[in-house]
Amino acid sequence: xxxxxxxxxxxxxxxxxxEKIAKELRMHLGKVHISRFQxxxxxIHYEESVRNADVYLVQSLFQPVNDHLMETLFMVDAARRAxxxxxxxxxxxxxxxxxxKKDAPREPISAKVVADLLHTVGVDRVITLDLHAxxxxxxxxxxxxxxxxxxxxxxxxxxxxxxxxxxxxxDAGRVxxxxxxASYLDTPFAIMMxxxxxxxxxxxxxxxxxxxxxxxxxxxxxxxxxxxIVSVIEGLLEKGAKEAYVCATHAVLSGDGLQxxxxxxxxxxxxxxxxxxxxxxxxxxxxxxxxxxxxSKAIQLIQEGGSISTLFxxxx
Numbered sequence: 131x132x133x134x135x136x137x138x139x140x141x142x143x144x145x146x147x148x149e150k151i152a153k154e155l156r157m158h159l160g161k162v163h164i165s166r167f168q169x170x171x172x173x174i175h176y177e178e179s180v181r182n183a184d185v186y187l188v189q190s191l192f193q194p195v196n197d198h199l200m201e202t203l204f205m206v207d208a209a210r211r212a213x214x215x216x217x218x219x220x221x222x223x224x225x226x227x228x229x230x231k232k233d234a235p236r237e238p239i240s241a242k243v244v245a246d247l248l249h250t251v252g253v254d255r256v257i258t259l260d261l262h263a264x265x266x267x268x269x270x271x272x273x274x275x276x277x278x279x280x281x282x283x284x285x286x287x288x289x290x291x292x293x294x295x296x297x298x299x300x301d302a303g304r305v306x307x308x309x310x311x312a313s314y315l316d317t318p319f320a321i322m323m324x325x326x327x328x329x330x331x332x333x334x335x336x337x338x339x340x341x342x343x344x345x346x347x348x349x350x351x352x353x354x355x356x357x358x359i360v361s362v363i364e365g366l367l368e369k370g371a372k373e374a375y376v377c378a379t380h381a382v383l384s385g386d387g388l389q390x391x392x393x394x395x396x397x398x399x400x401x402x403x404x405x406x407x408x409x410x411x412x413x414x415x416x417x418x419x420x421x422x423x424x425x426s427k428a429i430q431l432i433q434e435g436g437s438i439s440t441l442f443x444x445x446x
Contacts, residue, residue, distance in 0.1 A: 136433055137180060141189035141205060143198045147222060147403050148188035150422030155429065160185075164201065172197070174204045181213040186429055191225035191244075192382060192405045199225060199244065203251045210252040218255040218432070219248060220425055222404035223380050227262035228352070230269075245269035257428055259404055259421060260351045260379040263303075275428055275438050279379045279402045280307060282419050284314045284443075286400060287347060292375065296320055296344040300362045308349050314443070315347075322362050342370030345397075350378040353401075356390030363395040373397035381405050381418075391416070 139160040140148030152159045161177035187209070189202045202219060209217050229240035241263070248256065249271050257275045261267070267274040297319035299308035305321055312319035320339025346366050353359055353376070363374055374396055381401040388408075391399050392415070399416045401407070407418060427441055 136184035136186060136429070138186045138188065138429075139176075139205065139209075141187065141198065141201050143192065143201075144188065144190040144222065144403075144406055146406055147190070147420070147422060147425075150403075150420055151188060151220075151426045151429070154422050154426035162205070164205075172201050172204055174201070174208045176208055176212055179212070180209050182215050184216045184218070184433065185209045185214040186218045186220055188220045188222075188425075190223040190405050191221055192223050192380075193384070195225045199247075203247060206248070206251045206253055216254040217252060218257060218429075219253050220429070221256060221258045222402075222421060222425065223382075224258045224261055224266070227266055230263040230266050241266050242269045248272075255432070257425065257432075259402075259425075262351050275432070277421075277424055277428060277438070277441065279404070279419075279421050279424065280310060281441075281443050282402065282421065282424065283349070283377050283379075283400065284311055286417075286419055287311075287375070287377070288315060290375075292345050292347065294344050294372075295347050295375075296339065296341055296371075298322060298339075298341070298346045298348045298362070298366065298374070300348055300350055300358060304349060304351070307351070311347070311349050317347075320346075322365060337365060337369055341366055343372070345372045346374040348374055348376045350376070352380045352382055353378045353391075354382040354384050354387060356383070356387035359396075360390050360393055363393055367395050375400065379404055379421075381407055383407075 137160045138152050139162050142164055148159055163175040163177055165173045187205050191198050206217050226240040226244050255273045259277045260279055261276055267276055295317045297308050297312040297317055299305045299321045308319045320337055320341050323336050359376060375398050376396055377400040379402050401418050402421045403418050404421055428438060431438055
């Protein structure tokens with residue numbers, strides 16, 4: 131058994147983050163062979179014993195979403211069949227989180243299906259980060275540690291000494307996060323009201339709050355196609371706002387999402403490394419902060435029987 135009583139493994143989706151977590155924990159990533167057959171089927175083989183060990187698997191469930199999800203399920207099953215004492219999946223980005231309810235008849239609740247799959251295959255615990263809908267925690271029949279990168283984001287912004295800022299929630303769903311960020315930065319906040327005619331498209335209907343002459347700080351959990359951010363930026367500019375700072379935990383960036391962030395109304399974009407940026411996608415305008423320390427501390431606290439709440443700023 132591993133000398134620390136637990137072992138850390140990485141899937142193929144975000145090995146760079148897993149390596150940073152391992153470094154924070156002063157340990158090495160466990161050896162696991164992951165490959166694809168010519169048919170596209172996934173093969174998993176742990177190359178060291180996991181018997182009686184608490185196994186932690188790091189995997190971000192972004193595109194190709196279903197490949198990374200199936201890979202995670204097979205890694206869990208292999209660890210279980212190899213007599214691991216427990217299996218915790220560390221999911222910095224949880225897939226299908228935007229499908230957490232039925233918006234129309236005859237639709238699935240896909241986030242619940244993913245939760246059921248993880249439970250059925252034998253996961254004992256989930257560690258995840260800034261879920262699109264926090265209520266997803268209730269879909270699980272196992273413990274879920276829902277972390278947030280808000281403290282890391284606010285610390286970064288505080289050091290920027292932004293002149294005349296206003297925190298902006300891009301929709302009603304992000305109001306609570308925007309209010310917390312505004313409280314920490316001691317600045318006002320505004321709310322964008324918008325409608326979505328189809329998936330991945332949004333148009334601003336009106337703005338609640340004063341933004342004229344101010345520097346907006348837009349706080350999001352996910353940036354996907356970039357369409358929503360562009361509509362928010364243009365709505366703010368129409369109201370007399372200055373160039374904005376855009377902050378999001380998860381850089382999904384589907385299609386031409388990255389190119390849309392070159393909008394002249396955006397001064398800077400801040401992401402975490404919950405999803406790795408593609409090679410060549412970085413620029414002077416885009417900055418990435420790591421959540422490795424946050425995730426590694428969560429793992430340590432779980433192993434030592436500590437309280438996860440100690441990771442968050444008082445009142446946040």
